[in-house]
Amino acid sequence: MIFLLFIIIPIIEISIFITVGSNIGVLNTIAIILITALVGIFLVRRRGLSLLFNARQNMSEGMMPTEEIKGGIFLLVSGLLLITPGFFTDFVGFAVFLKPVQDFIAFRAKNYFVSRTRRY
Numbered sequence: 801m802i803f804l805l806f807i808i809i810p811i812i813e814i815s816i817f818i819t820v821g822s823n824i825g826v827l828n829t830i831a832i833i834l835i836t837a838l839v840g841i842f843l844v845r846r847r848g849l850s851l852l853f854n855a856r857q858n859m860s861e862g863m864m865p866t867e868e869i870k871g872g873i874f875l876l877v878s879g880l881l882l883i884t885p886g887f888f889t890d891f892v893g894f895a896v897f898l899k900p901v902q903d904f905i906a907f908r909a910k911n912y913f914v915s916r917t918r919r920y
Contacts, residue, residue, distance in 0.1 A: 813886035820887065836890045840882025843897060847875055874902045 821829040851872055855865035874896055881893030895901050 809888065812888045816887045833885050833887075833890075837883050837885070840879065840890070840893060840897075844875055844879040844882065847897070848872070848879075851875065870906060871902070874905070 817829065820832075824832075851868045855868035855872075858865040858868065878893045878896040881889045881896065884890075884893075896905070
Protein backbone atom coordinates (compact mmCIF):
# COMPACT_ATOMS: atom_id res chain seq x y z
CA MET A 801 0.00 0.00 0.00
CA ILE A 802 2.73 2.48 0.96
CA PHE A 803 4.71 1.49 -2.13
CA LEU A 804 1.67 2.38 -4.22
CA LEU A 805 1.55 5.84 -2.60
CA PHE A 806 5.19 6.41 -3.53
CA ILE A 807 4.22 5.74 -7.14
CA ILE A 808 0.85 7.49 -7.34
CA ILE A 809 1.64 10.74 -5.49
CA PRO A 810 4.61 11.71 -7.72
CA ILE A 811 2.52 10.96 -10.81
CA ILE A 812 -0.23 13.24 -9.48
CA GLU A 813 2.31 15.96 -8.65
CA ILE A 814 4.01 15.77 -12.05
CA SER A 815 0.72 15.97 -13.92
CA ILE A 816 -0.38 18.97 -11.84
CA PHE A 817 3.01 20.65 -12.40
CA ILE A 818 2.70 20.17 -16.15
CA THR A 819 -0.87 21.47 -16.24
CA VAL A 820 -0.25 24.50 -14.02
CA GLY A 821 3.11 25.27 -15.62
CA SER A 822 1.67 25.22 -19.11
CA ASN A 823 -1.18 27.52 -18.07
CA ILE A 824 0.62 30.14 -15.96
CA GLY A 825 4.28 29.62 -16.84
CA VAL A 826 7.24 27.95 -15.20
CA LEU A 827 8.41 30.91 -13.10
CA ASN A 828 4.94 31.58 -11.73
CA THR A 829 4.58 27.90 -10.86
CA ILE A 830 7.90 27.90 -9.02
CA ALA A 831 6.95 31.13 -7.23
CA ILE A 832 3.67 29.61 -6.03
CA ILE A 833 5.46 26.52 -4.75
CA LEU A 834 8.00 28.63 -2.84
CA ILE A 835 5.31 30.90 -1.39
CA THR A 836 3.22 27.97 -0.15
CA ALA A 837 6.32 26.44 1.45
CA LEU A 838 7.13 29.72 3.23
CA VAL A 839 3.54 30.21 4.39
CA GLY A 840 3.47 26.60 5.57
CA ILE A 841 6.70 27.03 7.53
CA PHE A 842 5.36 30.21 9.13
CA LEU A 843 2.05 28.57 10.13
CA VAL A 844 3.71 25.40 11.44
CA ARG A 845 6.18 27.42 13.50
CA ARG A 846 3.42 29.54 15.06
CA ARG A 847 1.22 26.56 15.87
CA GLY A 848 4.22 24.60 17.16
CA LEU A 849 5.21 27.32 19.59
CA SER A 850 1.61 27.59 20.77
CA LEU A 851 1.40 23.81 21.29
CA LEU A 852 4.69 23.83 23.18
CA PHE A 853 3.53 26.64 25.46
CA ASN A 854 0.18 24.90 26.13
CA ALA A 855 1.88 21.55 26.81
CA ARG A 856 4.28 23.14 29.26
CA GLN A 857 1.39 24.88 31.03
CA ASN A 858 -0.64 21.64 31.26
CA MET A 859 2.34 19.72 32.61
CA SER A 860 2.99 22.38 35.24
CA GLU A 861 -0.65 21.98 36.33
CA GLY A 862 -0.17 18.20 36.57
CA MET A 863 -2.24 17.34 33.49
CA MET A 864 -1.09 15.13 30.64
CA PRO A 865 -0.87 17.22 27.43
CA THR A 866 -2.65 14.67 25.22
CA GLU A 867 -4.27 17.21 22.89
CA GLU A 868 -0.94 18.94 22.43
CA ILE A 869 0.79 15.64 21.65
CA LYS A 870 -1.90 14.80 19.09
CA GLY A 871 -1.60 18.29 17.64
CA GLY A 872 2.18 17.94 17.49
CA ILE A 873 1.94 14.72 15.51
CA PHE A 874 -0.45 16.29 13.02
CA LEU A 875 1.74 19.38 12.88
CA LEU A 876 4.76 17.25 12.00
CA VAL A 877 2.87 15.53 9.19
CA SER A 878 1.46 18.83 7.98
CA GLY A 879 4.87 20.50 8.04
CA LEU A 880 6.50 17.67 6.10
CA LEU A 881 3.80 17.83 3.45
CA LEU A 882 3.98 21.62 3.20
CA ILE A 883 7.72 21.77 2.64
CA THR A 884 7.54 19.00 0.03
CA PRO A 885 7.33 20.69 -3.38
CA GLY A 886 3.99 20.12 -5.05
CA PHE A 887 0.42 21.29 -5.22
CA PHE A 888 -1.20 18.04 -4.10
CA THR A 889 1.04 17.67 -1.05
CA ASP A 890 0.48 21.35 -0.19
CA PHE A 891 -3.27 20.85 -0.37
CA VAL A 892 -3.13 17.79 1.86
CA GLY A 893 -0.67 19.55 4.21
CA PHE A 894 -2.92 22.58 4.62
CA ALA A 895 -5.93 20.29 5.13
CA VAL A 896 -4.13 18.31 7.87
CA PHE A 897 -3.21 21.63 9.48
CA LEU A 898 -6.91 22.37 10.12
CA LYS A 899 -8.35 21.27 13.47
CA PRO A 900 -11.62 19.74 12.08
CA VAL A 901 -9.61 17.55 9.70
CA GLN A 902 -7.31 16.52 12.56
CA ASP A 903 -10.30 15.61 14.71
CA PHE A 904 -11.84 13.58 11.88
CA ILE A 905 -8.61 11.67 11.21
CA ALA A 906 -8.06 11.05 14.94
CA PHE A 907 -11.63 9.78 15.34
CA ARG A 908 -11.28 7.41 12.38
CA ALA A 909 -7.87 6.19 13.58
CA LYS A 910 -9.21 5.59 17.08
CA ASN A 911 -12.16 3.60 15.74
CA TYR A 912 -9.84 1.58 13.50
CA PHE A 913 -7.48 0.64 16.31
CA VAL A 914 -10.28 -0.07 18.79
CA SER A 915 -11.95 -2.39 16.30
CA ARG A 916 -8.63 -4.15 15.68
CA THR A 917 -7.96 -4.76 19.37
CA ARG A 918 -11.40 -6.16 20.16
CA ARG A 919 -11.16 -9.03 17.69
CA TYR A 920 -10.53 -12.49 19.03
